[in-house]
Every structure is written in structure tokens, then in C-alpha cells.
Amino acid sequence: MTTDRLERAMRLLRATVAPAALLLLAAAGVKAQEGTVTGRVTDRSSLAPLAGAQVFLPGTQLGTLTDDKGDYRITGVPPGSHELRVRLIGYKSEVRNVTVEEGGTLTADFQLSVSAVSLEEVVVTATGTQRQRELGHAVSTIDAASQVRKSESQSITNLIQGNATGVSIRQSSGSVGTGATIKIRGNSSIGLDNTPLIYVDGVRVSNANDVSTPNFTLDVGGQQPSRLNDLNPQDIETIDVLKGPSAVTLYGTEAAAGVILITTKKGREGQTRYNFRAEVGGNWDATRWGSRAFNPATDFASLGFGKDTVYLMDLLDGEPGVQPPFRTGLQNTYASSVRGGRQDIDYYLSGQYESLQGNLAGNRVTRWNARGNLSIHPSDKVDITVSNGYVSNTTLLPQNDNNGAGYIFQGTLGDPSLVPMDRRDPNTGAGPVRTCATAFEVSRAGLGPAFGAADNSLAATTEAFCGSPLGVFPSFSDVGLYHTEENVDRYTGSATVTYRPASMWTNRVTVGLDQFSDYGFFLQPVVPRLANIDPDFGRGFLQRENTNNTNLTLQATSAVDVSFTDELASTTTLGGQYFDQRQKNVYAQGRTFPSGSPAVNNSVANQGSDFFTEVKTLGLFGEQRFAWRDRVFLTGGLRFDDNSAFGSELGLTAYPRVSLSYILSDESWFPEIFDQFKLRGSWGESGKQPGTNSSLALLTPVSVPIADQEILGVTANRPGNDTLKPELDKEIEVGFDASVLNGRVSGSFTWYRQTTRNAVVNRPLQPSLGFPNNAIVNVGAMTNTGVEASLDAVAFDRPGLTWEWRVQGSTNYNRITELPAPIIFGLSGSSQRHQKGFPFASYFANPVTVDAAGRVTIGDTAVYLGDPTPNFTGSLSSTLTLFDHLTLYGLADWETGQQIYSDNLRFMCVSGGDCAESWQRESNGDLSHQALALRASPLGIGNYIFDTSYAKLRTVSARVDLPAEWIEPFHVHSLAFSVIGNNLMTWTPYLGADPEINEAGQANATRADFFTLPPARSVTATISVTF
């Protein structure tokens, strides 16, 4: 480069980023002889070493993490006075001024106090990382590693449950391998998905449910697998939950339902640690089926015996001659990890094998996880982080839910009159003999020959009538002949390069890929004896489906920190993000194949299909933050998005945000009782993109039989919408974070109000337009208002005893404020609706009344009967640590204010007349009004909406860490034993199997109880040893 060119470049540089140039020049200065800072970080009360604490010199690139013994060492420290800061999630940060001499070594030990609120904690954001004190919005940060130690969480949702205010998590099924519904601050969208985006190490990953199966949906109802289960909780370091549009603005068009940022474990400087872990346990069905009002009763009306003989049956718990379907599902997990590193390189490697049996035959998960994370620090200006995760996952699922071949269906809808019971022969008095009730009644009435029996004897009628009392199948083991399998091979990886040309300028580029193949397989084998029940058993039926999913993330940010004065500083960040999501699917099915050779190509009748979809998002964003005296932070941000799913007439969409945080506790005039007090408020916008091709007018190709040939035809599908745009979600939130008593009591409070406009709604058209499918339009508005509060307290904190409590709760009130016409949907066709003036997905039904004469009247206008979203969600957890070696942990959580539609009970009372309630009689023998109302159609839906408020004792665990002096002679660093129980108790007014379940799995709005397997109770034991 010539001098002239250099000078021109310098002028340009000074004109644009003068502050940066000044610091660059400073950074190029001659190094003096450097010193070293070393020390140990421990818990103030227990004096236990704290691993993973971040020790650093603010304003420099110097810093490190403490090792397993709590030790740290920072080299290359310039001589002079420095601020030395320590921070660790769950502890109050400490700052100390130190003076390092040329070539000298300074020792600085720290003792940290437990505190749930730490304003120095670092939170992952779209623009990099920020301290909690800088944020104007609420973020729940979960120390996943610590939580896993306490509860041995088996999934990401387990980690979040009870640890993040405003987050509702429901396990919709009890089958292993199935997912949970996650919603943050309720439902912000009427027609689009309300689950949050998931980022792992900066890469957006799929959280899809049941993605493999758009064609055959596995036919297992609400037992939907979740890709979130692919992550191994043992590999997670932290989880940050961003809750609303004001917090997620810079994540763009698809983030309005919140963002969950998962950071996996990285290497740690110090001695290499090898961990081995084994877990064994079991799970079982803990439902008290027998005590439920859902138990089938029977009548003999069709035989003309009146309706007085009503009794309960409980096939799911076993009846004479009926083997119940449940078993104890065995769980085995074996894992190992290696963690270590030097100053310039560190690594984390792990592997895990899991074998999980469900409590129903045919339910099993086999999963292999591997992770390799590498961080390289080639200079103090460059960091390279590589994250690699791989999972191979095989899930077998049983038949259940809205499925006539399901286990719960079979057991619940059986015919109790066919259950063998001990009875005396009504004709001769002989006996007792084991016979079924129907045979007994027929024998008693002397109608045996009329019904095919040889005579009227109990023996003959028994032979004629007694049989399987199950709903359809001869036995539960026959239900298990269906084989439903999903295989997933998934790689999620990212590489992030951070380049700091100067201490004030940070550039970061992340490239990431989430790629997985999801292979579904359904087999109905050739079993001729069952052909009469399902003809596919006579010929065989199979489906194979493979979906390749690719999610590509590219993101780059550049941030410049400038201190204008000692009191006023600025951080400017510019960035861009590109996201490309592709899905390729191939499906094939075959019927009629040789027994033992189930393959599509062996089938006589086979069909196939394929599809490809792609959605791309491009976003450019910027953020400007001003800090005054490091206690007042004003932040403004703006993101521009474009998306391939937007209508062709729509250009860029802009999402602004602004936030303010004020650390009042840093002011001398603020009451000293507060150790920390941050007042915060933020306002921002985010959005949700329409679905793929949502803006296009579509036709449907159809095969038309004409003159014994199949001719191609096209028919209308739905109208297009060139002006389709993303939903716009606005949010304002205010709140505070505070701690008192030296961090022993801390809490947070947040009030928020979200407004959704331009809601993307799958709006029903008037049928007379002639489109069979709905239009995708921007209509409607919805609000969500609520508060979130948490309180953490250290009840005792002294050597040998630490007792911590956490209670948190949140409210959410939702209203649809604009919608031109109700959108009616739900199980049974019309059990739910979105309607102006009512909450999202409310239950509606025509009222059923019974007058004094027993006449049933069905009202003309459907009325509101509740909604499935809880108004109040909370949790209470406690951790008791005794003698530093015994840790007891318990978590209870609750949700109130939500209802569910129990189609179970309706199914039995209305359709079959086989529920006990529908046979209740008045003293005069007439059916009770309640019974008449329950039997009334269509209706009846109104009689089957139930309160599903609940409280659950979710987790109780005990962990013993053997004292170091016991194990060190064996070169063992740590050795721990744990016993964990999950889903131990439930308190609920709901009479169904469980208040959390949903036959529609993780569906956005539909919720009902319909022969779903409830969550299992489990107990596991774990041993973990580290060398």
C-alpha cells in the first residue's frame, strides 16, 4: 500500500469510526512486561470451590473460568491497577481492585454469596452477550448444569419447568419419546405456531413435532415426538429464555412467541476431567383408572332387560380374564464426557446411550448422543468456537388417542358385560361358575337359543357370549401388533469466529447447520385372525416416509464500544442474519405383501408421493446502547426483515425496540437495604411469518376416474393473498429485579402487555365462494396481559446447612379483540372457537337444559365455557444441602384457570350410553336430569368441559457427593449418587386420567382428552464419577 492510499484510508477511518481508530492505535502499543493474577473462588457459606466462575478484567480481553477446584490463573496482565470481576450464575458478582506489578503474580481469592439476582450475569442476546444490568427486559437464565446436578433432568423441558417465570410446559402424553407443549406468556398468535424459537450455540434449530409424518402422522395421536428431545441435558451449560416481542425484536419475523437460547458446555482450562455416568430406573402408569368416573358401565337395553344393571369396569387395571396392558418401563442411560483445556484451547467431548421403555408395550426410545465442542483462542483478538452435536434416535410408539386401535380406547370402551365373573346359574342355582354378565342375563331370561346359545343353561350361554371385553381387539397384546417407528439422525453444528481488532470493537460471524433425516415407518403385519377387525391385518399394510430437514443459519455482527466520557459510553452493533429452512419428503405405502416380507416393493397395491418446501428469511439489524455511569442504560434497536413467505407486494418489514434499565441500587440515595435493585422497562415489536406458500393461490391436482381410466383434474384449493404480511406483535413490559440481605432474598417482578395485530389467520371463507380450504389473511388482533414474579430466598446459609427456596408465579389474560367472524374448530368439530371478546381457543357449546318433565332442550346459541390456557402458572422448589454432601431437591408446580374438553366421557355417555353418570336415576326410577343432559346430543359438549387446574409434585431428588478425602486416594475427583422421582403426586379437580394431557399433542390450539396415555411416574438412580 502506498503512503497516499494509507493516508486516504486513515482519513476515511477517522471520519467513520474515529473512536475505534483511537483504540486501535492504542492497542498497537508496545507491550510492557506482563504480570499474572491467580486465586480461588469458593462459596461463602460452604467454602466449597466453585467451578466455572468467570474471572476477568473488564475492558480487556483478559479472563478465564475457574476449574473444578475453583482455581483460576490469568496471565499477560499489564502492570498497573485493574478491576478484577468474578461472576457465576446463582451467585452475587464480586469486584475487586488489584494492582499488578511488572512480572509479578498477584493472588486474589473470592468468596461468592448465593443470589438469584446478579446484575453482572451475562445473558446471550442477538448482538452477542450482555450483562443483566444492561437489559431493559426480563430474561430467565437457567444454570442448566447446576439444575441437572440437582434433578438429573431428562429433557430440556424438564430443565425449564419451574425455572422460568411465564413459561407454561405441559407433557401432553405419557409415552416416552414424546414432547411437551412450551408456551411463553400464553398465546400471541391466533393462527400460527405459539411455540418459541430455539437457538443452540447461536444456530436456529428445529423444534418441530412429528415432522416426519405429514402423510401418515404416525397414527398415534397426541404422542408426538419432539425434536427438542434430541438435545442431551447433560450437555447444556445455560438456557436463556427471552419472553416477548420487546426482548426478541432482533430475532426477527418468527420470534414473537419468545426465544430459548441454549448454550452447550465448553471446555475449561485446567486439568482434564473424565466423567462417567450411569442411570437406571423405571416408569409405570400411576393413574387410578378404577376410581375415575370414566369407567365404563353397561346396560342390557338391547336385550330388553331394562337399564338397572350398571356396574363399573376397569380393564386398564385388569379384570378377571383380562391382562392389563401396562408394564414397568425400564430406563438405562450410560454417558461419559471429557472436559479440559489450556488458555489457548479447550474442549468438551461427550457421548451418551439411552434406552427408555414406556409403560405400554411398543413404546421405547433408543438414543445415541455425541457432542464435541472446541474453543480455540489463537490470540487475544480471535476466538474460534466450534460446536458439534449428533444424535441418532429410534422411537417406537404405541397406538393411542383418537384411534380406535389404541390401548386406552380398548380398555375404556370395552363391554363389561363380557367380563367373566362368578355367578350362580339362574336356572338351576348351581355354581357359582365363572361367566359373563350377558350370558347370565340371557340365561336368566331363558333366551339362550334366541341368541345363538345351544340352550338356556349358563354353560351354553357363557360359551356363546363370553369373550374379550375390550373395545375392538381380543387382547391388549393384539393392539401391540401395530408397529410405529421413527428414526432420526441429526447433526447440529456451528462455528463462531470472534475477532476483536481492538478492545472496543468486536466482530462475530456464526455459521450453523441443523440437518436431520427423519424416517417414519408404520407396519401392520399380516395376521389373518384379525382381518375381520381390520382388513389390513389380512393383507398387510406399511408406510415409509423420509423427510430431510435442513436449517441453515448465517449471522454476523459487529459491535463498537466507545466511552465518550468517564460517565457516558456507547455500544453500537450492526448485524445481519440469513436463515434457510428446507424440507424434502418422500413417502411410500404398500398393501398386500407376503407375510414376513413387509416392503413397499413387495406390495400389490402401492402409492407414493414427495414434496419439497423452502422458506428463507433475511434480516438486517442494528442496536445502539448508551450507558451512563454504568447504571442507566438506554437501548434502541431496529431489525428489517424480508421473507420468502411474504406476499409479493410486501417489502421489508421493520421491527423497532427501545429499552431502559436503571440500577437504582448504585445510587447513594437509594435505601441501603437493597443490595441490588434494577428498574427496567422495554417496548418492542416482533412478528411471525406466514407459512410456506401461504400467499399463493393454489389448485389441487386430483385423480378422476372417468371411463375406467384415471384422468388428471385440477380443482380449487384456496385463494391467494398478494398482500400477506407477517403478524405484528408489540409488547411493553416494566419491572424490577432486587435483592436484599446480602443477596439472601431476591426477587423479580414484571408486568407486560402484548398486542398482536395483522394476525395471520386461517380464516374460513363463506363456503359459497367455492374454495374447500381457508384463506390465509391478516385479520384480527389479540392481547395478552400478565405479571410475572419470582422470589428466591436462602433460608439458611451456614457451614453444613444451606436451604434455598424459590417460588415463582405468573398470570396471563388473553383476549381476542378483533376478528371478523368466529373460527370454529376442535375435537368433535365445534368444541372450540376463536371469537372476538373471548380468550384464544375457547370452548363453546350450545347449552343443554332439562325441564321438570325431563325434556331436553338445546339452546340456539353456543356459549363460552372456558378455555385451555391457564391464567395462573407457578412453581415452588427447594434445595436443602446438608454437610456439603447431601442435596435434597423438590419441585412442585401448578396451573389454574384452564379447562379441557373430555371427549372420553362424552364418547361413552352420548355415543355409547356406557358411562355410569348417564344411568343415574331419581328415586322414582327415572333417569336423572343430569343423566338426560349427558345423553343429549349434540351437545353434550357443554357437559364435558372440565376444570383442569392442578398442582403436581413434579420432582423429588436426593444426591450424595462423597467427601473428597474418601475418594481422592482412588484418584477420583468426585463421586455422586442420586435418586430421583418424577410426577409423584397430582392434585386436581379433574376426574380424567391427567390434567396435562392432550389428544392433539403439541397442537397450537386444539386441546381435548381423548384416550390419551397420561404421564408416567418414574424413579431413577444415578451414579456419576469424575476422574
Add this chain to the structure above:
Amino acid sequence: MDTRERTLSGRLRTLAAAALLVGVVTACHGNILDVRDPDVVTPSQLTGPGAVSPLNAGVINDFRVSYDSYALSSGLLGDEFELSGTFSTRIPMDERNMQPDNGSISPDVYQPVMVSVASADNAAKLLSAAVSDPDFAEILGAVREGLARAQLFGAYGRMFLAEGFCQSILSNPVTESAPLGSRDRAADALALFQKAEATANDVGLASVADAAIVGQGRALMFLGRYDEAGQAVSSVPVDFVLTVAHSTNQDAERNPIYDLTWGDQQALRWTVGNGTDVDRHLEKWPFYDEWVDQGLLIPPDQHSKTAFNGSSPVSLQTEYGGQDPGGAGPSRTGAGPAAPIVVASGWEAQMIRAEAELRSGQLAAAESRVNALLTDAGQADNPIRRLNPNVPFGAFGPVSLSPDSALEANLRQIGRARAAGMWLQGQRQGFTRRLILNDGAAYDFYPQGTEGSDIAFPIPSQEFDNNPNIARSCPAGPPWGYQP
């Protein structure tokens, strides 16, 4: 150049590269966001002469779907079927006690009919334009045949709206500012049937022309113009049939009546009432016993099928049954899921003529005409025999129309004869409702008793919630649909 200068220049290049990248990305983002999706079909892909064949086939498909839906749902409302399944929203149809927000009315019957009408009307509009477009000259025959069928199916869709619904309104491409009552809709259908006949005759499509004539007769009967109806259909051959075809190629092409009432499964969701089902109000198909005698119905104790709801006694219809599955006995057609359903037939034309003769006092002519069909076992071109070779010719007893009988009694005999040849063809609902509308409620052939009193489907709430040209369904019911 010293080290410091090189460092600065490198940083400068970095800045410039970043700025360039941002600029390029911003300028080219439109291309970056281009996606390909070979799996969707948009209207822009369907133009020119190549579109005629798929367009015509699409009209046939939409009509077949609508007719399947109408035959099923109107049969449930008209008591040809009884529900043995568990859909809570279909129970009110069976019980004739519906609300406009019933979740099944629109998807099960109203929407398919509307889709078919809009499909046919739009195709007719396009094809009418194509007739005079030189680009379509080489396929003018296909264009005109498609136009005739589109007009025919558009007219039949309107007839289903007239017979099955208390009122109706069209929005695409015909835009009506207010709903039409049933009679006005029948008149609308009549006009289009006449157009279809003319177009079909122009192009030499005899079957479409005959179907259009039968349709005219059906519309005229609904309008109470019986003599005109009888005269209109007099030219239709006795052996004429027009059917919608089914196949086992894809699930959507199967005969839905077969799937629900015979099916491949053990447990059936729909059946024919035998009068013993307490939960279904002891509903009984009026000709149940005779149909059993003729082998048109297999009673519950003669097969192994069961009801999906676990309680209803199941009787198997053999009109669209399969080949002796599970010992259930033979069907009339053996075609099972691929069995066609008759839309219009010479039998219907003869019934129209007979009823017109009855109403004009020509009882002998009417009786002779009906009995020729019921008892003529030797006629190979008997429309039933053509479709169902196993039909027991001669087994239907003759009608006896007497001037001493009340009109109602004679009409009931005509109704029985209609059922013999037009059973499960979407005819009974319109016939029984027509009698009430035209002759007074005394001629209510629906089963009496504990069922509701609906005789037509209400306009579903999805229509009046979203269509500014209609404020609500028919006047608050029940009974829905008594207003013509």
C-alpha cells in the same frame, strides 16, 4: 510500511468488505429469498388449450365429491341411513335437530356442494369464452362437451341446494346479493338444466342431454309443475343412467357409502335403522322388512359386522357392498368401494311421469308405469338390472293405486317405488321435503316420534358469519327449512 500501517490497512479492508457485503446483501435480497416449490399448482400454470382437459376432469371430480356428500348426508337427514358411529355433530343430522353452527353441516355437505357449483360455474364461464377463441379451435369438441357437463353439474348442484337446504346463496362467479329460497333455487336450476340440454344436444352428448332433462323434471316437480315435469322427461329412455364413478386408485375416489356402511372394517359408522336402536330413537327405514326379504339389507343376526358406537344394531345395505367379506353375504353389485352411484336415471324419469299421472288423476297409467319397472323381471334394460345384476327381479310387489285412497296413500306407494330404484341416491330427502312444501305437512313421510322436525339443512354459520350478503340462517328453528 511499518507493522502499524499494515494493521490499519487490513482493518480498513475488513470494514470495506463488511460494507460491501451489507450492500450486496441489501441489493440482492430479492434473489436470495427466491425459493422454488415444484409441488404446488397455481392458477397461472393452468392456461390455454392444455388446461381444458384437467379443468373438465376437475369439474367432474368436484361434482362427484359433492354428490357423494349429498347422497350420504341427505340420506342421514332423510332416514335412509342411521348413525352407528360417534361423531357428535352427525348425531343431530340423524336426529333432524341441527343448529347452524353444527360442525359437520358445512364440511359434510354444504361446502362440497358449493365447491362443485363454483367449479362448474367457473368452468362454464371459461369454456364459454373458449368456444369462440381461435386458440381453442382444435379442441372445440372437448370445450363444448366440457361446457355441457359444467352446465349440467352446476344445475344439479343448485338442485341439491334447493332440495336440501332451507335457502342458499352463491358467491363465485355468480354473486347474489341475497339468499334464494328453495323454490327460487329450483327455478334457477331449471334454467341451467335447459341450457345444459341445449349445449349437450348441440355437441351430441345424449347422456348429458338426458340427465339434463331428468334434472328439469326433478326441478319442475319441486316447483309443483307436475304436468310439465311429466312431459319434459317423456323422452328419456327407461334404461338411461348417469352415474358418478368411483375407484380404489386413491382413498378419495372410493365410494363413501360403501366405506361407511359396509366397509373394510369390522365396526361400521353408518347403517340402516331397523327400529330397535333406542339411542337413535328406534328409527326404522320404512321399507326395512321388504328390503331384507329382497336381499337389499342384511339384518344384524346374519353377519359379523358391528357398530362403531358399540350399541347400534347394524344392518348391511347391499347396494354398494363388497364381495362377501367376513361372511356378510354377497352384495348386489360386488363393486364395493368402486361402485358407482346413480345421479339420474330412466327409473327416475318414469317415477316423475307416474307421479305426474297420479296427480292428474291418471291412476291406471301411473300404476302400469310403476309396476312395469317393479315387476318386469325380464327386461334386460331395466335400470336396476344394468347396474346391479343380482337384483331380485320381480320380487318387488306391485303398487296398487286406487282412486278411493287418499293422495297420501298413493304417494306413499310411489315413494316405495322410488326407493326401490333410487335407494341411497340422494333422492329421498328432496322427495319427502317436496311433499311437505308442496302438499302440506300432512304428507310428512319422515318417521314420526321422538326425532326432531328439521326437514332441511340450515345454512351453516360459516356462510352467514363471513358473507355480508346474508345475515343469518333461515328463521330461527327448529323446524328449519319449512319456508320454501
